[in-house]
Amino acid sequence: MTCSLCNKEILGDSHNAHPIGNEECCSECNSSRVIPLRLFLSGIYQNKALVLNPDNSIAFIKPRGTAFELDELQEQVKGYIEVYPLRIPRHIVLVNEEGLIHNMEFNNLASRVFGMKAVGPVMICPEAIFE
Ligand SMILES: [Zn+2]
Numbered sequence: 085m086t087c088s089l090c091n092k093e094i095l096g097d098s099h100n101a102h103p104i105g106n107e108e109c110c111s112e113c114n115s116s117r118v119i120p121l122r123l124f125l126s127g128i129y130q131n132k133a134l135v136l137n138p139d140n141s142i143a144f145i146k147p148r149g150t151a152f153e154l155d156e157l158q159e160q161v162k163g164y165i166e167v168y169p170l171r172i173p174r175h176i177v178l179v180n181e182e183g184l185i186h187n188m189e190f191n192n193l194a195s196r197v198f199g200m201k202a203v204g205p206v207m208i209c210p211e212a213i214f215e
Pocket of ligand 1: 087088089090091092109110111112113114
């Protein structure tokens with residue numbers, strides 16, 4: 085069986101990849117992506133944002149100060165920010181406003197988790213740290 089996230093063969097235990105689809109994934113993807121994503125989506129992290137990258141990696145970003153400045157948000161989406169019309173309670177979803185113009189890669193991870201049709205990095209920022 086191959087991992088539905090990294091496409092490598094699953095050698096040890098397999099895990100349900102939900103919310104990144106409902107197929108199986110390997111232990112490494114489970115601990116590096118699936119579990120952190122579940123924790124984030126439970127809303128327990130109000131002090132950091134989640135970034136979903138087109139290469140299927142995820143990152144957690146904390147603001148320099150008490151909330152993100154515009155340049156920090158732009159750095160994460162790699163350009164001008166645009167609020168994406170997706171409702172996640174107490175969070176704001178940001179994408180690159182010019183992602184299509186710049187031929188950024190389709191964000192498969194955001195598609196699988198949220199059904200988003202977005203290109204480039206997707207940033208999910210708690211309202212508490214969004215100015
Ligand atoms: Zn994997």
